[in-house]
Amino acid sequence: MRKNISHTEPLALDETALEAAATHLDDGAVTPSYGPWRDGIVRLLNDALATELVCVLRYKRHHFTAHGMASPKVAEEFMVHANEEAAHADKLAQRIVQLGGEPDFSPDSLSGRSHADYDTSSELKAMVRANLVAERVAVESYRQMIGLIGDTDPTTRRxxxxILRDEEEHADEMKDLLES
Structure with missing residues (x-):
């Protein structure tokens, strides 16, 4: 938690924490101040990773199976989103490794850990709707994760x-497609 700084107190760093940071060099950027939160954060990030990977698969399926008069434009948007979700997955996996965890790419558990659902719709409007639902679920899950992490891990929070900003943009784009 953030300490309120008084204008009369001199600013000083926690020397004990600095000394502790100089130990356990094999932990890389993970210092003792991460404490017991690290494992929980890695778990949250692995679930977010599963969500992003399921979203990549859903968007790619929709890209390749979209048909109808409006489908070329919509299919193109699906592929743009698939690529952006893949970039999110890469960033999440990288952060998991930085925290000393193992990114879980296991296909056997992806859908069970994902916050969003896979979709096999064949009608274009149903595809857009399914993607809008998934984006709204992603927005809410990222908002909750940010709240849970708070100030315990500013790098992960940022x-x-x-990613939340991107997911909000995706939701707006899907809403616009649904209304067109």
């Missing part, structure tokens, strides 16, 4: 905030 990463999640960046």
């Amino acid at each position: 990463l999640l905030e960046d």
